[in-house]
Amino acid sequence: MIDLNRYHPHPTRPAFQAPAGAVDAHCHVFGPGDVFPYAPQRKYTPGDAPKEALFELRDLLGFARNVIVQASCHGSDNAAMIDALVAAGDKARGIAVVEHDVSALQLAEMHAAGVRGVRFNFLKRLVDATPREHYVQIAEKTIPLGWHIVIYFEAPELEDLTPFITSLPATVVIDHMGRPDVDLGLEHPQWKRFIALMDEHPNLWVKVRCPERLSKIGPPYEHVVPFGRALVERYPDRVLWGTDWPHPNMTTHMPDDGKLVDFIPRIATTKALQEQLLVRNPMRLYWPEEQ
Ligand code: 0GY
Numbered sequence: 001m002i003d004l005n006r007y008h009p010h011p012t013r014p015a016f017q018a019p020a021g022a023v024d025a026h027c028h029v030f031g032p033g034d035v036f037p038y039a040p041q042r043k044y045t046p047g048d049a050p051k052e053a054l055f056e057l058r059d060l061l062g063f064a065r066n067v068i069v070q071a072s073c074h075g076s077d078n079a080a081m082i083d084a085l086v087a088a089g090d091k092a093r094g095i096a097v098v099e100h101d102v103s104a105l106q107l108a109e110m111h112a113a114g115v116r117g118v119r120f121n122f123l124k125r126l127v128d129a130t131p132r133e134h135y136v137q138i139a140e141k142t143i144p145l146g147w148h149i150v151i152y153f154e155a156p157e158l159e160d161l162t163p164f165i166t167s168l169p170a171t172v173v174i175d176h177m178g179r180p181d182v183d184l185g186l187e188h189p190q191w192k193r194f195i196a197l198m199d200e201h202p203n204l205w206v207k208v209r210c211p212e213r214l215s216k217i218g219p220p221y222e223h224v225v226p227f228g229r230a231l232v233e234r235y236p237d238r239v240l241w242g243t244d245w246p247h248p249n250m251t252t253h254m255p256d257d258g259k260l261v262d263f264i265p266r267i268a269t270t271k272a273l274q275e276q277l278l279v280r281n282p283m284r285l286y287w288p289e290e291q
Contacts, residue, residue, distance in 0.1 A: 002254050006047035007246035012258035016265050018062045019275050023282035025067040026207055026242025029054055029084045039075030043126050046073050049246035051084035057245055061261050067286055070097040072126040085114040093286040095119050095150050100134035111145055116286055118142050122153040143170040154179040155190045171203050176210040182224050205238040206231055211263055212255040219259055228267030236276045
């Protein structure tokens, strides 16, 4: 029986060979809970997914680097994520979750460890609502550091969130293709609204990932392909890809990360697009000093 609260125990080595220097730009570490306790206000308790397992997966998948995103189950205590960044050396960058009263010293320490952005999470099933003014205060403190903002919402909330998203004077990375309902298709106003937003605001980037969450059918996620491909081809210099390991809150299946990697050439169909998606774009955003 597959345990949906634990990452895939035996991911396959992908058939697709990622280009040298590829970055998994969306993954997490969970705990271990006895060292890095989960937040009291969390909405779910994951199985532990420690940094060592993440680094092993990175190597198995043929990737060179990770961007580790603070997950809601750790609240704004970034200790597990920072510990993983430090252990990874220059092979990882981080996205933190911070409170509005975070100090300049705390931010400087995070920056030194490799944090390069903050995440604003609008999913009610994951977090309690944060006052909008708090997000504004966080943005005012972090954008001057050169950090960007990662936003997680679901497509029906986009209309309400648009004034806020477009007011942010920084690079804004939208998680998981804006979480469209893929059954509605590419011609539906929901998807067109997202495309119009991306068209009008060149500071917006998007993660072209998460077929395992967007699909109600499961692998091989055929009906998610047109959405990912549309974004990669329209915004080749503003797309990122990530595994989302260890895949919290999956209800249908636990994805094999090797198979998720094999999804990449179906949405990025040329070597040039793959190089942009997996190397050039994430390096520009997270390791600009190496460019
Ligand atoms: C993801 C997606 C989810 C969870 C979180 O912070 C989180 O807990 O992001 C989800 O449940 O959709 O990106 O890991």
